[in-house]
Amino acid sequence: MKVGLFIPCYVEQFYPKAAIASLQVLEKAGVQVEYPLEQTCCGQPMANSGYQQYGEGAAQLFRKNFEAYDYVVCPSGSCTLHAKEHILSDNGEGPKIYELCEFLTDVLQVKSLDASFPFRVGLHASCHGLRGLHLAKPSELMIPEFNKPLGLLEMVKDIDLVQLTRKDECCGFGGTFAVFEEAVSVDMGRDRIKDHEQQGVQVITGADMSCLMHLEGLLRREKKPIRVMHIAEILNGHTPEN
Amino acid sequence: MKLPQTHADAAAEFLKDTDRSHWHDDTLWHVRSKRDASAQKIPEWEQLRTLASQIKDHVLSNLDNLLLQFEKNAQANGIEVLWAKDAQEHNEHVLRILEENQVKQLVKSKSILTEECGLNHFLEDKGYDVVDTDLGERIIQFNKQVPSHIVMPAIHLKKKEIGDIFHEHLGTEAGADDPQYLTEAARQHLRQKFIQAHAAITGVNFGIAETGGFVVCTNEGNADMGTHLADIHIACMGIEKLIPRAADLGVFLRLLARSATGQSITNYNSHFHRPRKDKKMYLILVDNGRTKQLGREDFRNSLKCIRCGACMNTCPIYRRSSGFSYNSTVPGPIGSILSPGMDLKKHSTLPFASTLCGSCSDVCPVKINIHEQLYKWRQVITKEGPSQPSKKWAMRFGGKVMSKPKLFDLMGRMARKSLSISPRGFVYNSFNAWGKHRELPEVPKESFKDWYKKNRNK
Numbered sequence: 001m002k003v004g005l006f007i008p009c010y011v012e013q014f015y016p017k018a019a020i021a022s023l024q025v026l027e028k029a030g031v032q033v034e035y036p037l038e039q040t041c042c043g044q045p046m047a048n049s050g051y052q053q054y055g056e057g058a059a060q061l062f063r064k065n066f067e068a069y070d071y072v073v074c075p076s077g078s079c080t081l082h083a084k085e086h087i088l089s090d091n092g093e094g095p096k097i098y099e100l101c102e103f104l105t106d107v108l109q110v111k112s113l114d115a116s117f118p119f120r121v122g123l124h125a126s127c128h129g130l131r132g133l134h135l136a137k138p139s140e141l142m143i144p145e146f147n148k149p150l151g152l153l154e155m156v157k158d159i160d161l162v163q164l165t166r167k168d169e170c171c172g173f174g175g176t177f178a179v180f181e182e183a184v185s186v187d188m189g190r191d192r193i194k195d196h197e198q199q200g201v202q203v204i205t206g207a208d209m210s211c212l213m214h215l216e217g218l219l220r221r222e223k224k225p226i227r228v229m230h231i232a233e234i235l236n237g238h239t240p241e242n
Numbered sequence: 243m244k245l246p247q248t249h250a251d252a253a254a255e256f257l258k259d260t261d262r263s264h265w266h267d268d269t270l271w272h273v274r275s276k277r278d279a280s281a282q283k284i285p286e287w288e289q290l291r292t293l294a295s296q297i298k299d300h301v302l303s304n305l306d307n308l309l310l311q312f313e314k315n316a317q318a319n320g321i322e323v324l325w326a327k328d329a330q331e332h333n334e335h336v337l338r339i340l341e342e343n344q345v346k347q348l349v350k351s352k353s354i355l356t357e358e359c360g361l362n363h364f365l366e367d368k369g370y371d372v373v374d375t376d377l378g379e380r381i382i383q384f385n386k387q388v389p390s391h392i393v394m395p396a397i398h399l400k401k402k403e404i405g406d407i408f409h410e411h412l413g414t415e416a417g418a419d420d421p422q423y424l425t426e427a428a429r430q431h432l433r434q435k436f437i438q439a440h441a442a443i444t445g446v447n448f449g450i451a452e453t454g455g456f457v458v459c460t461n462e463g464n465a466d467m468g469t470h471l472a473d474i475h476i477a478c479m480g481i482e483k484l485i486p487r488a489a490d491l492g493v494f495l496r497l498l499a500r501s502a503t504g505q506s507i508t509n510y511n512s513h514f515h516r517p518r519k520d521k522k523m524y525l526i527l528v529d530n531g532r533t534k535q536l537g538r539e540d541f542r543n544s545l546k547c548i549r550c551g552a553c554m555n556t557c558p559i560y561r562r563s564s565g566f567s568y569n570s571t572v573p574g575p576i577g578s579i580l581s582p583g584m585d586l587k588k589h590s591t592l593p594f595a596s597t598l599c600g601s602c603s604d605v606c607p608v609k610i611n612i613h614e615q616l617y618k619w620r621q622v623i624t625k626e627g628p629s630q631p632s633k634k635w636a637m638r639f640g641g642k643v644m645s646k647p648k649l650f651d652l653m654g655r656m657a658r659k660s661l662s663i664s665p666r667g668f669v670y671n672s673f674n675a676w677g678k679h680r681e682l683p684e685v686p687k688e689s690f691k692d693w694y695k696k697n698r699n700k
Binding site for chain 2: 007017049054057061142180183217
């Protein structure tokens with residue numbers, strides 16, 4: 001099994017801890033992972049802004065970087081979905097892309113984790129992973145319950161997971177939406193934070209660093225004590241301090 | 243007040259009144275929650291959605307023949323069928339019917355199609371007093387507004403404001419805001435209008451090709467009150483509102499009521515097949531851009547919409563910006579994929595008023611892939627819509643950087659470096675929309691690639 005790790009551009013630059021944790025979680029599960037050094041971005045920022053053609057260069061680079069792999073694993077539901085829908089072929093040829101939690105659950109079928117996290121944690125369900133990749137049952141659909149990221153977090157010792165009032169409402173990041181619809185974006189983010197605050201959450205986690213970057217931006221500006229951590233960091237046994 | 247140009251500007255304006263915007267969000271979220279509870283009780287809910295979507299696929303693929311079948315059967319029932327290629331023709335048909343039958347007073351039950359066609363203004367200009375009989379619509383008619391929601395047209399108003407409007411127009415006590423008292427006042431007022439009306443205009447929720455009949459759904463029974471008392475019934479129907487058979491109706495009625503308000507059934511599902519003895523029934527079939535939309539492969543299934551409003555109730559942006567921010571007859575997610583097809587320039591910001599969270603598509607009872615169509619409209623708008631040179635340049639530049647790994651590494655290093663050495667006021671300047679209310683991420687000492695080279699790739 002040849003596995004290539006795709007790290008989203010902004011994670012590579014600004015959140016290396018999330019990327020390192022993703023790599024290490026996979027290594028601990030016995031997977032040989034390679035990180036192709038020529039990678040940049042999936043091109044989603046351009047495409048979601050209506051300029052899919054300007055993301056084509058990034059998409060071609062993506063295909064070239066990962067053509068020799070059986071699997072591409074990515075610690076972001078959003079980038080995974082974009083690559084799945086717009087970059088990789090869906091005719092069964094070439095590499096298959098998985099979001100990290102999905103890969104751990106469905107392909108590796110991880111049953112236990114060597115991690116402890118003695119904190120009160122709120123799981124933010126990022127939309128593209130949730131409704132695009134079906135990492136969990138969206139609240140809109142009347143289908144049996146399942147939740148892959150939550151299933152993994154439940155394997156972490158001492159973790160205290162909360163129930164949110166609106167368990168899968170969007171945080172308002174939305175890529176360039178965060179800038180072009182700044183007022184709504186900020187309002188949505190504040191509402192999400194309030195939900196976590198009301199449950200006494202110490203750490204907000206999720207499978208998409210972009211949503212967490214948006215929430216963290218608000219938390220830090222408003223000097224709130226809640227921390228954000230990518231789910232890979234918790235699964236890899238990190239604590240908020242290190 | 244002049245409406246602001248972009249959705250973002252209008253939304254920012256609405257959000258300034260935080261009490262109201264939170265109240266608006268909570269109110270609509272409550273409706274979404276009622277929908278969830280109601281749908282939960284139907285074990286075959288997802289099957290129903292699939293079935294409804296497939297029936298509508300069939301309708302859209304066979305619209306020409308089904309419409310002719312519908313027309314033939316309706317005519318055989320004694321309904322006069324008229325065709326309108328656009329809003330103007332629709333309005334002129336209505337006017338001609340009113341003139342031919344010397345109608346003086348008319349009532350109208352809720353019809354988003356007549357809103358789309360601007361019928362009220364058209365008739366008012368000709369000297370008619372059009373009385374909307376849906377309570378919400380009557381309220382906004384008094385208030386000289388348009389609906390802010392297609393199912394709950396006055397959802398943007400609070401009880402107190404409605405009390406003030408009724409005090410002014412119906413003479414209720416000043417300051418009175420008891421819902422029962424206000425409803426009773428509206429009831430007495432509307433009774434008079436029903437009794438006096440010579441003609442009743444209604445919309446159509448479902449036209450049934452097989453029978454030539456149609457169904458109008460209201461919770462207040464106002465369509466029935468109007469049509470039963472008036473000599474003339476004018477039904478206005480968008481051509482996509484067709485279903486093939488009466489047997490298909492159950493699928494849609496079950497989905498519609500639950501999706502719209504969480505009710506298990508709409509209070510009045512009124513079936514009209516033929517005029518009563520010595521009375522007249524007209525049916526106007528309106529295109530107004532629908533066949534154009536049908537011809538757009540990526541957007542055609544937006545015509546499956548049964549106007550339940552569920553996508554508005556679930557949309558985190560609609561809830562926080564209200565219907566008016568969309569500046570189109572149908573607001574919210576479904577409006578944002580329908581309206582650009584009518585006027586690309588006017589509605590060019592609407593497909594961007596979304597995070598593409600996909601909740602609209604999952605809640606849609608006829609499974610319209612709304613968020614995917616928003617994505618596709620964005621691609622169209624950047625090519626055919628109003629030009630945005632700075633955004634285009636930024637995206638083009640971004641795309642260049644992302645296609646060249648060495649350039650990407652260099653730009654990344656420069657960005658991290660400049661963020662860590664620049665004074666705060668330089669970074670958080672007035673052009674930095676992100677930084678208005680949010681901090682940028684803290685700059686790490688190295689990128690992942692640097693770490694990887696040191697630790698794994700020796």
